[in-house]
Amino acid sequence: AQTVTQSQPEMSVQEAETVTLSCTYDTSESDYYLFWYKQPPSRQMILVIRQEAYKQQNATENRFSVNFQKAAKSFSLKISDSQLGDAAMYFCSIGGTSYGKLTFGQGTILTVHP
Amino acid sequence: SQTIHQWPATLVQPVGSPLSLECTVEGTSNPNLYWYRQAAGRGLQLLFYSVGIGQISSEVPQNLSASRPQDRQFILSSKKLLLSDSGFYLCAWSVRGGAFFGQGTRLTVV
Numbered sequence: 001a002q003t004v005t006q007s008q009p010e011m012s013v014q015e016a017e018t019v020t021l022s023c024t025y026d027t028s029e030s031d032y033y034l035f036w037y038k039q040p041p042s043r044q045m046i047l048v049i050r051q052e053a054y055k056q057q058n059a060t061e062n063r064f065s066v067n068f069q070k071a072a073k074s075f076s077l078k079i080s081d082s083q084l085g086d087a088a089m090y091f092c093s094i095g096g097t098s099y100g101k102l103t104f105g106q107g108t109i110l111t112v113h114p
Numbered sequence: 115s116q117t118i119h120q121w122p123a124t125l126v127q128p129v130g131s132p133l134s135l136e137c138t139v140e141g142t143s144n145p146n147l148y149w150y151r152q153a154a155g156r157g158l159q160l161l162f163y164s165v166g167i168g169q170i171s172s173e174v175p176q177n178l179s180a181s182r183p184q185d186r187q188f189i190l191s192s193k194k195l196l197l198s199d200s201g202f203y204l205c206a207w208s209v210r211g212g213a214f215f216g217q218g219t220r221l222t223v224v
Contacts (some may be wrong), residue, residue, distance in 0.1 A: 033212060035212055042217075043152075043202060043217075043218050043220075044215065044217050044218065045158075045204060045206075045215035045218075046215075047212060047213075047214065050212055091157070091158070095208075095212060095213070101148070101160055101163055101173075102148075102158075102160070102212075102213050103160075104157045104158045104159075105157060106156050106157045107156055107157060
């Protein structure tokens with residue numbers, strides 16, 4: 001079984017500043033993927049960034065980067081130069097390599113202040 | 115590129131009525147397909163997944179069922195809706211790792 005814990009129900013950041021969203025997970029699989037999804041008010045789930053567990057290098061996608069600590073089972077998301085459009089619910093999730101089933105955390109609501 | 119279509123976007127149904135939500139994927143073949151439910155704007159729960167035509171696995175016992183009549187079509191159904199079936203339903207596909215979601219269906223059972 002896999003579990004994902006997001007300990008921050010809500011976070012806020014000033015526009016142009018940096019914010020970090022926390023996520024811890026547990027899994028018995030040796031090969032897995034970690035993801036951050038963004039859900040804006042439209043409720044569309046958008047894949048923000050993906051990390052393959054066997055890769056030591058942290059993934060980056062423009063202003064989004066992760067800090068993947070495999071031994072600590074930690075997977076945080078850093079958003080740099082925050083923009084108003086970054087305001088959304090963010091979900092951390094884990095998936096195996098077999099069927100791609102995902103287990104999600106409870107989400108963190110990010111507010112961006114102008 | 116791959117796209118996923120899900121409809122309807124919004125649905126209001128009376129208790130005891132049937133349900134049929136449809137999802138189709140374009141631009142890929144033999145995808146793994148999933149139905150998730152999101153209640154109260156929080157975490158997603160996997161309901162069903164399918165790795166091929168006619169192959170359905172249920173993750174959570176419930177009032178719903180799923181079918182996959184064609185390679186890129188996934189249907190979520192119920193014979194008689196309950197109030198507790200209200201929520202936001204999302205279809206998703208994946209090839210290897212990760213999932214890409216449709217726009218979702220907001221279902222309200224009244």
